[in-house]
Each structure stands twice: as C-alpha cells, then as structure tokens.
Amino acid sequence: MNAKIALAVGMTAILAAVLAIPSQAAFAATVNITIVPGASTKTNDAFSPNPAQANVGDTVIWTNKDGALHTVNSGTGGTADKKFGLKEDGSPVLIPPSKTFEWKATEAGDYPYFCSLHPAMVGDLKVAAAGSGGGATTGGNTTTGGNATGGGNATMQQGTATAQLDGKSYTVTSKSATSKVTTATITAGKSVNVAFDKAGEMELTLPKAMISGIQSVTANGQTVQFTSTNSTDSTTIKFTAPTGATSVDITGTMVVPEFGVIAALVLAVSLVAVIGVARFKGQAFGFRL
Ligand SMILES: [Cu+2]
Known part of the structure; x- marks a missing residue:
C-alpha cells in the first residue's frame, strides 16, 4: 500500500x-x-x-x-x-x-x-x-486552428426544401458549411432533383417515402461520389458538389411514382380482373366476352 x-x-x-x-x-x-x-x-x-x-x-x-x-x-x-x-x-x-x-x-x-x-x-x-504577448502569439496560432474547426461547426447551416407530388409533401433537409438546399423536385418514378445555393460539401436527408435505395448522384451529368446512411424512414447522403454545380439529380431503386401512374396501374389490374371474372361468369352462363 x-x-x-x-x-x-x-x-x-x-x-x-x-x-x-x-x-x-x-x-x-x-x-x-x-x-x-x-x-x-x-x-x-x-x-x-x-x-x-x-x-x-x-x-x-x-x-x-x-x-x-x-x-x-x-x-x-x-x-x-x-x-x-x-x-x-x-x-x-x-x-x-x-x-x-x-x-x-x-x-x-x-x-x-x-x-x-x-x-x-x-x-x-x-x-x-x-x-x-508571447502567449498570445503562440496561443493565437492555436486559436486560429481552433477557429477553423470550431468555425466550421458553428457555421454549419441547415436548410429544408419541400417537394410536392399528387398533393403529398416530401421534405429534404440539408446540412452544410457553405450551402443551403433551395428546392427539391420529384420526377415521378425516376429521380429527385435537389438544388442548393452554392457548390461544396453537403449532407442531404431524404425521406424514404420519396426515394429509397439511392443509386446515383449526378451534377451537370457528372457522377458525384457519395456515401449514404440509412435510418428507418430516411436516407442521409454526403457528397461534395463540384464547382459550379447548384443542383444534383438523385436516382434510387424506388422514387415515388405519380398518382396518375398508380391510378393507371390500379385500373389496368382491375380491368384484367373484371375481364377475368366476366369471362368466367360468361362461360358459366353460356356466353363469350
Ligand atoms: Cu553595416
């Protein structure tokens, strides 16, 4: 001891x-x-x-x-x-x-x-x-570094943009030191376009009801490298928008389809079913459709 x-x-x-x-x-x-x-x-x-x-x-x-x-x-x-x-x-x-x-x-x-x-x-x-003075000079350099890091965090700004499709709203959230999301547009069944005010590093969170299984991010037709993390109802992607780019097109395995598309699909399925039933009934009752 x-x-x-x-x-x-x-x-x-x-x-x-x-x-x-x-x-x-x-x-x-x-x-x-x-x-x-x-x-x-x-x-x-x-x-x-x-x-x-x-x-x-x-x-x-x-x-x-x-x-x-x-x-x-x-x-x-x-x-x-x-x-x-x-x-x-x-x-x-x-x-x-x-x-x-x-x-x-x-x-x-x-x-x-x-x-x-x-x-x-x-x-x-x-x-x-x-x-x-001495401390200030040495400390000053350290502070500058600190500010660079701290400043980065401090100026991290959040932005939101909402896309509408068939009366439903889908909100995209952005987090970036340099830029903010301005608009989000859905091309039904195909892609989501997200516009922002400046190029640079960006983090976007997109609801899965809007897009899921994110496959690609492109800016001005160029592929942009990205990383993604999934939560239950949204996907967060991180990428650096190249200089001059103020929007990205995002594709996924699922992009919310237009209501019209769903309606047409439902109608088609119903029609087939109706015809099928009618045929069956027709056979039973002795007439052909
Ligand atoms: Cu001299």
Missing part, C-alpha cells in the same frame, strides 16, 4: 516536471534575422525580416550573410542607446561575414537598431511580453 502511494507521488512528480519543462521551453524561441547580401548599400531592407518579432525570453540571432563587416546597435539616428550591440568599452560588436551576433530579449519593447559602420542600414525588433 505504502509502495503504491510512493509510486503515485513519484509518478505525479515526474508528470509535473515533464509538463513544466516544455511549457517553459515553448516560450523561449530563437528569432533569426539575416544581414542580407549587399547590405552596405541598403537601408531598411538590409535586415530580414524587418521588422522582426520576438517574445521576452527569446534569443535573437543576427547572421551576417553579406561579404562585409557589420554591427547591430540598438538606437536611432546613428546613436546607440546601449541596449544591445556594444562591447563593455562602448565600441560596437563587429560581425564578420558568416558570423552571428546574439542577444537575449529580457524586456518587452520596440528596439530600433542600425549598423554603426553603415548607419543607413536600419532595422526594427519588436519584443512582446512573454506572458501576454
């Missing part, structure tokens, strides 16, 4: 340590700035990126990719304010070609800087507070 508690405490401590290290490390990043080739003759394009963004705790590294000596001194108008880029004796730190200069950002603020050998070369470094 004691061993179990000790193990639990130990595990918790390890977990806490593991969680603590990366969260600290996550904020301390390296910000790279390049002293570009030909920098001597450049101005605010001598450093890249410019302006550069960093967070408190970050290490900023300037790399000299030019063939000449340069310096990076905080300050403006060719006057160093001694925040970075100077040696203890007050002279600028020279950065030879392909060498680097590093500075750790410990305080938030705006740090304009220049090259003391070529004062026309100017740059700007913006350091944001690690707690708010």
Whole structure:
C-alpha cells in the first residue's frame, strides 16, 4: 500500500516536471534575422525580416550573410542607446561575414537598431511580453486552428426544401458549411432533383417515402461520389458538389411514382380482373366476352 502511494507521488512528480519543462521551453524561441547580401548599400531592407518579432525570453540571432563587416546597435539616428550591440568599452560588436551576433530579449519593447559602420542600414525588433504577448502569439496560432474547426461547426447551416407530388409533401433537409438546399423536385418514378445555393460539401436527408435505395448522384451529368446512411424512414447522403454545380439529380431503386401512374396501374389490374371474372361468369352462363 505504502509502495503504491510512493509510486503515485513519484509518478505525479515526474508528470509535473515533464509538463513544466516544455511549457517553459515553448516560450523561449530563437528569432533569426539575416544581414542580407549587399547590405552596405541598403537601408531598411538590409535586415530580414524587418521588422522582426520576438517574445521576452527569446534569443535573437543576427547572421551576417553579406561579404562585409557589420554591427547591430540598438538606437536611432546613428546613436546607440546601449541596449544591445556594444562591447563593455562602448565600441560596437563587429560581425564578420558568416558570423552571428546574439542577444537575449529580457524586456518587452520596440528596439530600433542600425549598423554603426553603415548607419543607413536600419532595422526594427519588436519584443512582446512573454506572458501576454508571447502567449498570445503562440496561443493565437492555436486559436486560429481552433477557429477553423470550431468555425466550421458553428457555421454549419441547415436548410429544408419541400417537394410536392399528387398533393403529398416530401421534405429534404440539408446540412452544410457553405450551402443551403433551395428546392427539391420529384420526377415521378425516376429521380429527385435537389438544388442548393452554392457548390461544396453537403449532407442531404431524404425521406424514404420519396426515394429509397439511392443509386446515383449526378451534377451537370457528372457522377458525384457519395456515401449514404440509412435510418428507418430516411436516407442521409454526403457528397461534395463540384464547382459550379447548384443542383444534383438523385436516382434510387424506388422514387415515388405519380398518382396518375398508380391510378393507371390500379385500373389496368382491375380491368384484367373484371375481364377475368366476366369471362368466367360468361362461360358459366353460356356466353363469350
Ligand atoms: Cu553595416
């Protein structure tokens, strides 16, 4: 029992340590700035990126990719304010070609800087507070992703359209982030046409009394891939309407037939039956029909 508690405490401590290290490390990043080739003759394009963004705790590294000596001194108008880029004796730190200069950002603020050998070369470094600015930058990226997903769900809109046939109504429901169903039309015994306002990913739920055994989905005569799920009284199909398509034709093993068709069928069956009975009766009574 004691061993179990000790193990639990130990595990918790390890977990806490593991969680603590990366969260600290996550904020301390390296910000790279390049002293570009030909920098001597450049101005605010001598450093890249410019302006550069960093967070408190970050290490900023300037790399000299030019063939000449340069310096990076905080300050403006060719006057160093001694925040970075100077040696203890007050002279600028020279950065030879392909060498680097590093500075750790410990305080938030705006740090304009220049090259003391070529004062026309100017740059700007913006350091944001690690707690708010730093968190916001990292968190901001995460939030963007979150919004993309969340936003997708949030903007999922539902639409309905009702088709009429022989006095009966059949309602089609749509679910999509980009589009809404506008109209539904039944071609009796053949297909169902569903129109929507925009192309894109779409989910349609169609009553089985309207169409069942869904076989194909086409848009502008082109076959559209779809997946379907069945419930007791409806079928839900998912597909992506191709660009430019604003309606799909859906066929199934059963599409509600027109009342006229049913009536004709019923009439035909009745007629055959009547004739049959009449023939039988006629034979019985000695006359032929
Ligand atoms: Cu320079």
